Amino acid sequence: MMEMPPLQFTQTNGIRMGFYEAGPKTDKPPMVLCHGWPELAFSWRHQIRALSEAGIRVIAPDQRGYGATDRPEPVDAYDIEHLTADLVGLLDHLGIEKAIFVGHDWGGFVVWQMPLRHPDRVAGVVGINTPHTNRAWADPIELLRKRFGEHMYIVQFQDPAHEPDKIFGSRVEQTFDAFMRKPARRPDAPAEEVVAGVGASPRLNLAFPQMIANYDARHDPRAPILSAEEKQVFVDAFTRTGFTGGINWYRNMSRNWQRSEGLDHTVRVPSLMIMAENDAVLPPSSADGMDKLIPDLEKYLVRDSGHWTQQEKPEEVSAKLIEWRRRRFG
Incomplete structure (x- = not known):
């Protein structure tokens, strides 16, 4: 596939997942890039190249239901518990203890859930366009x-x-x-x-x-x-x-909401929120108040970008990811 490393596969959480990996395997913690809808690991092609050339280990899966990864039939096989457990299984396959999870659009919802549900596997979180919020007051x-x-x-x-x-x-x-x-x-x-x-x-x-x-x-x-x-x-x-x-x-948003009752939504790892100036579906204002849930939070605004930020402004997004990763994790 254009500009992508070789496609690899692993069995994780009951499915066969396709993923791409680049950069030195000795680099810790690696960055796992999680796409949104309707996208693919290919959406991260620019970041995979830039981060790996900067000496950062990077992994980008086609997530459950997408691309080279299995598409189970039951609707409830796509709830947030399955989606986060898929990523834990990917880390297990690669022998990785902790990773920085980077997510855009729906991938952002998934990565913000990782430190809530699997805190021992998360070194940091980066949300691109997608903010972290508390549990909604209703369905x-x-x-x-x-x-x-x-x-x-x-x-x-x-x-x-x-x-x-x-x-x-x-x-x-x-x-x-x-x-x-x-x-x-x-x-x-x-x-x-x-x-x-x-x-x-x-x-x-x-x-x-x-x-x-x-x-x-x-x-x-x-x-x-x-x-x-x-x-x-x-x-x-x-x-x-x-x-x-x-x-x-x-189709699992109501289920996710129901099953998250009582879950502490505080994110206790270093976190970065990258906002896009012209994303009206997930505008920068949607990230207001995140600091109340994330004690260690930085924000960064990408100007003149709409919703597809890592593809619209690839150099700027990659540069920010590299700078933040080096400053916070060495």
């Missing part, structure tokens, strides 16, 4: 339904008939054409001036399945962030796997 799906309505994509994703999965799966190239672009305007722009799907204000269009169904790249003024060759990697992977595995992560 998150019901909160999203109340704020955004039935057409909000995460609410739609709860559909047991898998209609959103079918829409994306029948329009794979359209999906990546539409998603993998820089935002058209600032996040606070009026809804009618923002390309559908850019933001998380109630005024904005978060009906992603319908957006994809009606999307025509010829009329999209936003700049793509992927080359034709890079986009093809995503298209080929999701044409083969479909989208259900990744969407099943969303």
